[in-house]
Amino acid sequence: MGVRHQWPKEGISRIPYWVYTDPEIYAREQERIFCGRSWAYVALEAEIPTPGDFKRSFIGDKPVIVVRDEAGTINVVENRCAHRGAQFCQQPLGHVTEFMCPYHQWTYTLQGDLIGVPFRRGVKKQGGMPADFDLQGHGLRKLRVATRHGVVFASFAADVEPLEEYLGLDMLKLFDRVFDGRELEVLGYSRQLIPANWKLMFENIKDPYHASLLHVFLVTFGLFRADNPSKVQTDKTGRHGALISWRGVQRKTEDTAEMKSLLDHLTLHDPSLLQPVREFPEYTVVMTTLWPNLIIQQQSNTLAMRQLITKGPESFELAWTFFGYKDEPADLRQRRIRQANLMGPAGLVSVDDSEVIKFIQGSVRPSPQEKGVMEMGGRDWQQSESHMVTEGAIRSFYDYYRQVMEL
Amino acid sequence: MAASEDFRAMSRRDLRLELEELYADYVACLDQERFEDWPEFFTDDAVYRIIPRENFERGLPIATLHAESKGYLKDRVVAIRQTAVYAPRYIRRLVSNIRILGWQKEWLEVQANYAAFETLRDELTRVFSVGRCHDKLVVVDGRLKFKEKLVIFDSELIPNSLVYPL
Numbered sequence: 296m297g298v299r300h301q302w303p304k305e306g307i308s309r310i311p312y313w314v315y316t317d318p319e320i321y322a323r324e325q326e327r328i329f330c331g332r333s334w335a336y337v338a339l340e341a342e343i344p345t346p347g348d349f350k351r352s353f354i355g356d357k358p359v360i361v362v363r364d365e366a367g368t369i370n371v372v373e374n375r376c377a378h379r380g381a382q383f384c385q386q387p388l389g390h391v392t393e394f395m396c397p398y399h400q401w402t403y404t405l406q407g408d409l410i411g412v413p414f415r416r417g418v419k420k421q422g423g424m425p426a427d428f429d430l431q432g433h434g435l436r437k438l439r440v441a442t443r444h445g446v447v448f449a450s451f452a453a454d455v456e457p458l459e460e461y462l463g464l465d466m467l468k469l470f471d472r473v474f475d476g477r478e479l480e481v482l483g484y485s486r487q488l489i490p491a492n493w494k495l496m497f498e499n500i501k502d503p504y505h506a507s508l509l510h511v512f513l514v515t516f517g518l519f520r521a522d523n524p525s526k527v528q529t530d531k532t533g534r535h536g537a538l539i540s541w542r543g544v545q546r547k548t549e550d551t552a553e554m555k556s557l558l559d560h561l562t563l564h565d566p567s568l569l570q571p572v573r574e575f576p577e578y579t580v581v582m583t584t585l586w587p588n589l590i591i592q593q594q595s596n597t598l599a600m601r602q603l604i605t606k607g608p609e610s611f612e613l614a615w616t617f618f619g620y621k622d623e624p625a626d627l628r629q630r631r632i633r634q635a636n637l638m639g640p641a642g643l644v645s646v647d648d649s650e651v652i653k654f655i656q657g658s659v660r661p662s663p664q665e666k667g668v669m670e671m672g673g674r675d676w677q678q679s680e681s682h683m684v685t686e687g688a689i690r691s692f693y694d695y696y697r698q699v700m701e702l
Numbered sequence: 703m704a705a706s707e708d709f710r711a712m713s714r715r716d717l718r719l720e721l722e723e724l725y726a727d728y729v730a731c732l733d734q735e736r737f738e739d740w741p742e743f744f745t746d747d748a749v750y751r752i753i754p755r756e757n758f759e760r761g762l763p764i765a766t767l768h769a770e771s772k773g774y775l776k777d778r779v780v781a782i783r784q785t786a787v788y789a790p791r792y793i794r795r796l797v798s799n800i801r802i803l804g805w806q807k808e809w810l811e812v813q814a815n816y817a818a819f820e821t822l823r824d825e826l827t828r829v830f831s832v833g834r835c836h837d838k839l840v841v842v843d844g845r846l847k848f849k850e851k852l853v854i855f856d857s858e859l860i861p862n863s864l865v866y867p868l
Contacts, residue, residue: 387756483757483764487860511785561780564773612859617764632763633770641752641767641864643778647787649863654789657824 302702303666307690308674310667312659315492320700321608327699328587329355329605332455334441334448336589336602337361337371339616341445341479347390347405353604353612354449354588359438360384360394361447364405371449372407373436394435407435444474446600462585463530465678469537469583472575473593478621482631485615487640489649491656493603493611494696499648500584501536501692503527503683504671509651512643515561516569526681533676533691534586540683542571542579542595568633571595584688586695594644596627597634609656613649615639669693706841710805717802721812724839724846725797732867733794737782740867741775744848745840748772752853752868755833766855766864778867788865792821793830795868809838809849816853818868820861831857831868 300320303309314320329335335354338361342350349362351374358374374384376396383396393410394403402411409430417423438449441458448458459467489496499505503525507514525540563569571579574596583591590601598619604612615638619631637644659665672685676694680687696702709717724743731739744750752767769775795818803811813836820830833855840849853868 481762483762484754484858485764485766485860486754486858487862489862509787511787512781515785561784564776564780565769565771567770568774568777628763632765632768635764636768636774639766640860640862643781643786646863646865650788653862 299664300702302697306674307676307693307697308669310669310689310693311663312665312667313663314702315495315656315659316608316663318608321605323700325355325357325605328696329357330451331699332450332452333587334450334455334458334461334585335587336446336585336600337449338447339445339479339481339600339618340369340442340447341481341618341621342388342616343369345390347392348388349384349391350388351384351386353602354438354451356605356607358382358384359449361449362391362394362405369440369442369447370406371438371440371447372403373438375436376401377409377433377435378412403435407437409434444471444476445479446470446474462535463532465528466530466535466537466583466585469528469539469581470591472581473591473598479618480621480623482617482619482628483635485617485639487613487615487649488606488610489613489652490610491652492608493605494692495652495655496590496601496603496611496613496648497584497692498689499652500538500582500590501527501688502686503538503540504686505651506538507683509647510644512637512647516563523683525683526679527683527685527688529676529678529688529691531678532695533688534695535584536688536691537581537583538683538688539578540580541577568636569595570630571634572627572630574627584692586692592638594637595634596630597638598631599635599638609660704841704844709810709841709846714802717810718800720846721800721802725800725814729795729797735866737779737866740779741772744772744775744851745842746772748775748848749850749852750775750848750867751851752855752864754858755854755856756858758852758854766860767867775867782865786865788863790823791865793866794819794821797835806838809840810846812837812839816868828861829857830861831855831864833857 303311337352337359338350343361343363346363346365346367349360352359352361359371360374361371363369374382376383378399378401381396381398400413403409415424438451441448443458462470523540528537579595581593588603592599592601600616602614604614606612617635619628639645669686669690672687676687676691728743750769751765753765757764795816797814797816799815801813803813813834815834818831819827821827836852837848838850839846
């Protein structure tokens with residue numbers, strides 16, 4: 296990396312703007328982060344319940360297929376024919392007995408092994424593959440797979456540690472809080488194309504400082520405020536993080552006087568939108584960010600996976616999978632559907648985020664050598680902090696990022 | 703003031719004219735950003751949902767926007783006007799191919815196609831959303847109102863954010 300990739304001397308309390316725009320950095324991220332020693336989220340088991348079911352997914356910008364084979368085992372293979380590179384699977388979800396590329400009908404098992412090459416022996420003794428062409432050497436690229444309580448992760452790296460170790464004890468506890476072994480049910484999808492760098496989305500969910508200021512809707516109706524009891528938790532490497540809070544009472548206090556946007560005269564015409572029931576122990580909101588591509592959202596009764604699919608340095612898809620539990624009470628299901636209004640591309644809360652991170656992208660593009668200031672709550676980071684006025688989880692993310700990227 | 707029976711007794715041609723006017727008024731209200739007037743096109747217990755085609759076809763219940771009352775629509779307007787942060791934009795909607803499916807017990811079923819174009823300050827106008835509406839209309843105080851409006855969009859990959867209604 297050249298001189299234009301010199302990290303600011305202040306360290307992780309500064310973020311150079313070239314990390315959001317530079318194609319070289321993006322290429323290195325694909326190689327080291329998404330295809331490196333990480334476990335990327337690819338699917339929920341509930342999306343592929345029976346043998347032959349598949350889901351088309353992505354890791355970084357690479358297309359993959361998550362498929363349940365005849366034995367019930369989940370395999371993840373790259374969605375790229377070993378012959379000419381065609382992305383042979385185009386359906387988002389479906390059911391097959393084998394995969395066949397439409398271009399030259401090369402055929403693969405659900406494990407990704409090549410089993411058919413038409414005209415392999417030629418036609419009328421003419422042409423065909425060389426006699427020593429080995430089917431075994433030309434299967435689809437197979438990824439390592441790990442599942443935990445209905446969630447499927449995959450890795451391009453052979454030497455990544457086991458999933459549980461990768462998450463670490465603190466993250467694992469938060470993970471198991473929502474994924475406690477109960478069977479999941481997908482309630483719907485939502486997709487948006489955000490014209491900004493993928494890391495800005497992660498930073499947003501690692502930043503409790505903005506939540507009480509930008510999100511007037513959340514603040515006004517008491518779903519998230521700086522005066523709520525809360526904490527910020529990371530794993531020991533700093534790559535994963537969680538914002539945790541408990542719901543407070545809707546009223547103006549001394550601490551909220553600084554939040555200029557607080558509109559305390561507002562009440563909802565339809566209060567059913569915000570009538571959550573206590574569902575999980577202790578916390579009302581846990582927003583978890585798992586390196587390298589997943590946000591797990593538990594905001595009151597809305598549960599969703601938000602998968603980051605990178606599309607170049609300045610664009611990513613945010614793919615939302617809303618879910619609940621199989622056979623849950625109809626009343627709880629209804630609350631999830633209503634509260635989903637807070638989230639997604641039209642979310643009463645999350646619209647603010649996708650808009651603001653686009654504001655960032657537009658102004659860092661022409662100023663790659665400038666840098667962002669991350670000093671709220673200090674210049675370093677610790678694994679656990681019991682307040683919201685900190686950017687510690689963003690600093691910890693970049694601490695790990697710099698190691699992986701050697702920046 | 704026309705009663706429910708008057709609408710039911712209308713010729714198909716007259717009913718079509720009524721609907722053309724209603725949909726033109728609805729679109730004008732939104733295009734002109736008179737959002738405070740928008741909930742008045744709906745009954746008090748109206749269901750209004752903007753739903754990705756994928757969810758609709760798979761029978762999945764989550765919508766991009768989900769309302770079960772006129773009150774909720776008013777809350778959306780409060781969010782647009784007072785709480786949401788977003789870049790300035792124009793949205794222009796075209797509703798076409800209005801099809802009258804006929805009267806059910808208490809309501810009139812209508813389907814239509816729509817296209818919505820988005821113009822942001824520093825960007826060229828783009829197609830923002832394309833899809834269809836499945837509507838149920840009833841007569842309230844002599845006017846046709848939406849008892850249910852499902853906006854089912856093909857454009858599943860939403861360009862950044864959906865702020866204004868469709």
